[in-house]
Amino acid sequence: MRHKTIVLDNGGHTIKLGMQGVNKNPRIVHNGVFRSDRDKITYVGKELDGCTDFGALNYRLPFEKGYLVDWDVQKAVWDGLMYGKQLGVDPPDASLLITEPYFDLPKIQDVYDQFVFEEYEFKSYYRCTPASMVPYGDLFSQRGLPPPECMIVVDCGFSFTHVVPIMSGSIVWNAVKRIDIGGKVLTNHLKELISFRQWNMMDETYVINEVKEACCYVSQNFKQELELCKANPQSNPIVCEYILPDYSPTRTGRIRQPGEQAPETAQILSMGNERFTVPEIVFRPDDIGMEQMGLAATIAHTISLLPEDLQGMFWANIGLIGGSTKFPGFKQRLITELRALAPVDCMVELYQATDPIVSAYTAAYTFASQPAFQQRLVTRAEYLESGSSACRRKFKDWKGSTLRGNDGVSGKGKGRAREDTTDSGSEETEEAEVVPVKKGTKGKGRASVGRPKDK
Amino acid sequence: MRQKSLRQAQAAKASSFDPEVVAKRTKRHLDELERSNSNYAETTGVLGFVDDEDGEAGGRTAKGRARQTISDKRAPEGGRKKKSTMNVRTAVIYRKTFTALLEDADLSSYPSSTATYLTAAAPPPSQPPRMICSVCGYFGRYRCKKCAMVYCDKNCEEVHEETRCERRVF
DSSP states (O other): OOOEEEEEEEOSSEEEEEETTTOSSOEEEEOSEEEETTTTEEEEGGGGGGOOOOTTEEEEOSEETTEEOOHHHHHHHHHTTSSHHHHSSOGGGEEEEEEOOTTOOHHHHHHHHHIIIIISOOSEEEEEOSGGGGGGSSTTGGGSSSOOSEEEEEEEOSSOEEEEEEETTEEOGGGOEEESOOHHHHHHHHHHHHHHHSSOOTTOHHHHHHHHHHHOOOOSSHHHHHHHHHHOSSSSSSOEEEEOOOOSTTOOOEEOOTTOOOOTTOOEEEESTHHHHHHHHHHOGGGGTOOSOOHHHHHHHHHHTSOGGGHHHHHTOEEEESGGGOSTTHHHHHHHHHHHHSOTTOOOOEEEOSOGGGHHHHHHHHHTTSHHHHHHOEEHHHHHHHTHHHHHHHSOOGGGOOOOOTTTSOOSTTOOOSSOOGGGOOOOGGGSOOOOOOOSSOOOSSSSOSOOOOO | OHHHHHHHHHHHHHSSOOHHHHHHHHHHHHHHHHOOOSOSSOOOOTTOOOOOOSSOBOSBOTTSOBOOOSGGGSOOTTOOOSOOOHHHHHHHHSBOOHHHHHHHHTGGGSOTTSOOTTTTBOOOOSSOOOOBOTTTOSBOOEEOTTTOOEEOSHHHHHHHHHTTOOOSOO
């Protein structure tokens, strides 16, 4: 039986929320509790919309390193959203589609189940990763063809960046790679640079985040632009001034336009090489000492782990989602770097929606209207009877992954992943809960080849 | 162990830089970049804004009172008639850090054919990093003899010595 469905993309920075069939554009709510030390006011989640003074705003976020660990804060935010008046339907009468991070930990996943069924009492729900929804959306629709069989989804968000290959609708977990750089690290890095070079803004996360979004971009020629800034730090084509807000109704923060006279009392930030050295970290994490490959190299690495005869298809279908892909020049820079790494005879194509922040929501919104969604739901009745094992059985994730090397999948055309035949609604024995087996050697995921999983 | 690191510290001061010390400082810096709380000092606020950053946050404060939860301070719209279940209350009160949860998950005990959070990390780059001046952001060419941070010219060297140089390696 079909119930109203709530779609909730539960991100580390913002929640995107809406009802299937009603909210094609989601409501966007900051996912956290914020306290203004100046005004002694606390804003929980959606209440931040009513804030006018974002100065010295103290953050408390439910996500740490990309995973939901602070359930007190999350409950506070959700309590303000998960009821009839806010949703347009009472949870006990609704189904829920909610997103979770890649490689979510089992104990954390259990708590999602508890909140959904025991606290809010939804009728049924499905929990999945943001990238897994992309095949159902229209991210690749510019091609004028149905969604590609083989795609790479690059999810560059607040907490981190993942490169996610998807084959016939299923994530190829063994090839998923993560870079620990996201919007949060970028903002904090900018905070440090500014605090060291100009004004102390270590307590001004919100303000600096706005500065980052207004001024930063991805350079197409890092060396050249860095030389330009060095040659003439005060006046060069790149440097610009940002007028900090004073939170009177007339003055929000903004970039100073040429010829504009800044108000006398205004504090001005000079944004020079920071404009492009900050987002550069996504492409070169080792600039700040993080020993991980940059985004282009990681994408190339991921593709190298996929069946050789399909790699060309992956290069040609790379989608970008997540707020941190919004920097001007991001897509162009990535194309340039990937072009240099890809085989000469491969097409390299990148796809990005007009608003990458809502890409996952939009795709999930479409998915929630389809019969396949109904098949994936776990009902409250099932949960009350079998607990979280009902969800572990039905929600396919990284635990069901097995090594799929070049000999694991048929290269003929479809390369059909074994996992996704949910339409028949049958229990997938492949996806039976993997019971961790104590092993003598550390598993690195690539050591043994083609060993069949114990059923 | 302590002897070794003391000797290493002295050696580092003398001539070259102990990569272990530099690595520790880099890690500490990266951890700082991960923080979402802007205030480094612990903040105690009306709504229990206590930063229990390390380890398990117990249900009681030092004084033995039940810790106030943030979520209790707002009545959910539409009002909840019933009390939350034990599972939910436990999850709300007992907060664990991600590091602790990661340890609990014991990911290395999964079959080696299973991809996990640990195996998913992008591999290290194949090229050495470029040196960026820690003061002005331009390409760096020199390392501070005392603390190995990068700078690009004499001006930046001066600024570095006056401000951020960690003269004492630890």
